[in-house]
Structure formats: structure tokens, C-alpha cells
Amino acid sequence: MRAGFHRHFEALAAALALGEASEAERVEFAAHARSCAVCAADAAHGSALVGRLAAARDDERWQPHLDGDIGARLSVHRTQRSKQTFAVLGYAVAASLVVNVAFVGGFAGRALDALRVTPAPEAAAVNSLRIVLEHRAPREPAALALHRATRLAPHAQVAFRAPAPVARREAAAPPPAAPAAVPVPDVFAGIALESTALDRSVAFAQLCAEVRAADRPLPAGCDAIPAAPAR
Amino acid sequence: MENVFVLGVDKGIEADARLERLVAEHQTKLARYVRRFVSDRDLALDLTQDVFLAAHRMLRADPARPLTGGWLYKTATNHAISYLRKRKRRGDTLPLEEAAGAFRLDERSAQDLDLQAALGALAPEQLACVMLTAYAGYSSGEAALMLGLSPAAVRQRVCRAMRSLRVALGTSA
Numbered sequence: 098m099r100a101g102f103h104r105h106f107e108a109l110a111a112a113l114a115l116g117e118a119s120e121a122e123r124v125e126f127a128a129h130a131r132s133c134a135v136c137a138a139d140a141a142h143g144s145a146l147v148g149r150l151a152a153a154r155d156d157e158r159w160q161p162h163l164d165g166d167i168g169a170r171l172s173v174h175r176t177q178r179s180k181q182t183f184a185v186l187g188y189a190v191a192a193s194l195v196v197n198v199a200f201v202g203g204f205a206g207r208a209l210d211a212l213r214v215t216p217a218p219e220a221a222a223v224n225s226l227r228i229v230l231e232h233r234a235p236r237e238p239a240a241l242a243l244h245r246a247t248r249l250a251p252h253a254q255v256a257f258r259a260p261a262p263v264a265r266r267e268a269a270a271p272p273p274a275a276p277a278a279v280p281v282p283d284v285f286a287g288i289a290l291e292s293t294a295l296d297r298s299v300a301f302a303q304l305c306a307e308v309r310a311a312d313r314p315l316p317a318g319c320d321a322i323p324a325a326p327a328r
Numbered sequence: 329m330e331n332v333f334v335l336g337v338d339k340g341i342e343a344d345a346r347l348e349r350l351v352a353e354h355q356t357k358l359a360r361y362v363r364r365f366v367s368d369r370d371l372a373l374d375l376t377q378d379v380f381l382a383a384h385r386m387l388r389a390d391p392a393r394p395l396t397g398g399w400l401y402k403t404a405t406n407h408a409i410s411y412l413r414k415r416k417r418r419g420d421t422l423p424l425e426e427a428a429g430a431f432r433l434d435e436r437s438a439q440d441l442d443l444q445a446a447l448g449a450l451a452p453e454q455l456a457c458v459m460l461t462a463y464a465g466y467s468s469g470e471a472a473l474m475l476g477l478s479p480a481a482v483r484q485r486v487c488r489a490m491r492s493l494r495v496a497l498g499t500s501a
Binding site for chain 1: 355356359360363369372373376440443458461462463464465467468480482483484486487488490491493494497
């Protein structure tokens with residue numbers, strides 16, 4: 098309350114200094130200034146300061162010249178505005194292109210998804226073929242040769258176990274000695290199995306069945322005779 | 329299309345003509361007024377040119393728009409206050425270009441320099457009120473319209489600015 102009361106007289110002191118106070122305001126302020134030294138000082142020195150500022154304005158000797166500068170600035174300003182306009186237009190065109198491509202691309206992708214054909218059952222069966230990477234000795238030297246000929250970077254060391262001397266016919270030639278460790282990528286082992294070894298494993302199982310039927314003892318190194326895979 | 333082009337040229341010519349009249353009439357007073365805010369002549373010229381550029385933009389948009397001296401002073405005050413606030417945020421010091429050559433000035437110029445230093449020490453809001461009323465000669469009601477304040481608020485700021493100026497300049501002011 099006291100602060101608001103004093104702000105009112107501050108405004109009156111400024112009005113007096115600026116010469117804007119009415120007669121009623123002068124009387125009101127004079128009554129207050131008799132008991133308030135701060136407001137009395139404000140009113141006493143305010144008029145002098147206003148007069149000093151007015152004198153400083155009138156005594157100013159600096160003569161600024163803007164004519165040439167304004168013309169130059171305006172021409173530069175117009176050039177900059179035209180450049181900015183073209184730049185903004187360029188950005189707008191580029192942005193609209195990006196948006197359109199994204200919009201059309203999104204729709205095209207969804208349309209392609211909707212039209213995508215479900216794979217045939219045969220293809221699904223082929224894709225789900227289980228690949229076994231063990232017990233597949235390099236019985237086929239040509240396959241190994243093919244692996245080496247591709248010269249792809251080997252990323253795995255596949256150790257080929259020596260072929261078990263099981264159920265070999267007496268007349269069969271001894272199997273070739275497999276290398277102890279041949280760098281063959283896993284994917285080649287899978288491809289080899291998929292392409293050639295399936296039929297051979299079936300033949301091996303059939304041979305094992307014959308051995309079992311003849312009730313002959315298992316040769317050393319052959320722990321179990323696998324059952325013939327269903328074809 | 330041709331009519332639009334001709335209309336644009338006419339509007340541009342009319343705007344340029346009105347701008348030339350505004351510059352011829354107000355440039356000196358406006359530049360001096362802005363210099364009291366920023367204490368630097370080159371800077372005052374730049375800000376004054378910005379004011380006239382703003383006026384030119386408005387005249388290009390609407391050549392019939394009435395642009396008075398009050399609009400120019402209001403825009404100049406806003407530009408100067410914006411500059412002072414930016415300078416305060418950056419922590420720059422007051423240029424006071426005349427300070428380097430103060431020893432060569434006569435007594436009147438030295439008093440003016442003291443006044444300039446005292447004005448530079450004011451808060452931008454108080455400085456705007458003092459400059460619009462005591463320096464440019466507008467009433468507190470007109471200054472209130474320019475600054476978006478009430479007349480009582482303008483008068484209070486003028487009173488407090490006067491108090492600060494009195495302390496800075498000495499009681500003899």
C-alpha cells in the first residue's frame with residue numbers, strides 16, 4: 098500500500114518535470130512534497146534534467162548523412178531479398194519433391210506388399226531342408242576342388258573326421274585321405290550336402306541295413322548305424 | 329499479368345518517393361536520437377538505416393499507409409532497445425567513442441559527454457521513456473502508446489530515470 102502510494106507521487110513528480118501536470122495534480126503533489134523529501138527532490142531536479150536533455154538535443158552538432166547510404170542499403174536489401182526468395186523457392190520445390198517421393202514410395206511399397214505371392218509349398222519344403230554339417234567327409238574330391246576353385250574367403254575351419262571304415266565292400270577302393278583341416282566355409286558344406294550327399298547318405302543307410310540284416314558285428318569306429326532316412 | 333507488373337512498379341516508385349521524403353525530413357533528428365541510446369555514431373547510422381528500411385518495407389506493402397514521425401521514433405526506440413539488450417547479454421561495454429578524444433573537447437562537449445555516460449548507465453526501459461519524453465518531446469501518453477505501457481508507468485520510469493541521472497551527474501544537474 099505504501100509502495101503504491103509512493104509510485105503515484107513518483108508519476109506526479111515526472112508529470113511536473115515534463116510540464117504535463119494539471120492544476121489539481123500540482124496541488125496534490127505540493128501537499129505531499131511538504132512531508133516527503135525524496136519526492137520534493139525529484140520535483141526540484143526533474144525540471145532541470147529535462148531542460149538539460151532538451152538543451153543537449155538543441156545543441157547537437159553532429160550532422161548525419163544517410164542519403165547515399167540508404168540508397169546503397171536499399172539496393173543491397175532488394176538483391177538479398179530476391180536471392181532469398183529464389184532460395185526459399187528452391188528449398189520449397191526440393192522439400193515437395195522429397196515429400197512426394199516418400200508418399201508415392203510408401204504407397205507403392207504397400208501395394209507391392211499386398212500383391213506379394215506366397216511361396217509355393219515345394220519352395221517352402223526346399224527352404225526348410227535341414228542341413229547337417231557333421232559326418233560329411235569329403236568323399237567327393239570334386240566338391241572340394243570346387244570349393245577351392247571358388248576362392249571365397251574361408252571364414253571357418255571345418256575339421257573333417259576321417260571316414261569310418263564301416264560297411265565297405267572289400268573291393269572298394271580305400272577312401273581318399275581327407276585333409277586334417279581344410280578351410281571351408283560353412284555354406285559350402287551345406288551346399289555340398291544339399292546337392293550330392295543326400296543320395297549318398299541314403300545309400301550308406303541302405304548298406305547299414307544290409308549289415309544289420311546279416312547280423313554281422315559292427316566294425317571298429319562305427320558306434321551306431323543310423324536308420325535309413327525317409328525319402 | 330502486365331497490369332500487376334505495372335501496379336508493382338507504381339507502388340515501388342511511390343514507396344521510394346515517400347521514403348525519400350521521410351529520410352530527408354527525419355534522418356538528422358532520428359540519427360541523433362538513436363546515438364543517445366548507443367553512444368556510437370556509426371552504430372546509430374546503421375540502426376537509423378534499419379528504421380528506414382522497415383519503413384520502406386511497409387510502404388512497399390501499402391504506399392497509402394500513413395507513416396509519421398512518431399512511428400519512426402517508436403521503431404527507432406525498439407531497435408535501439410533491442411540492440412542494448414543484445415549488447416548487455418553479450419557483456420559488451422559501452423563504446424563511448426567520444427571518450428578517447430575527451431581531452432580535446434570544450435566544456436560544453438564535456439558536459440554532453442557526462443550526460444551521455446549517465447544515459448548509458450540507465451536501464452533500457454527507463455532510457456526509452458526518458459528519451460521519448462524529455463529528449464524527443466513526446467508526452468507521456470504518446471510515449472505510453474509507443475511503448476505499450478500505461479501513462480502512469482511511463483511517468484514512474486521517467487521519475488526513476490531522473491533520480492538515477494541526478495545521482496550520476498551530481499546534484500547540480
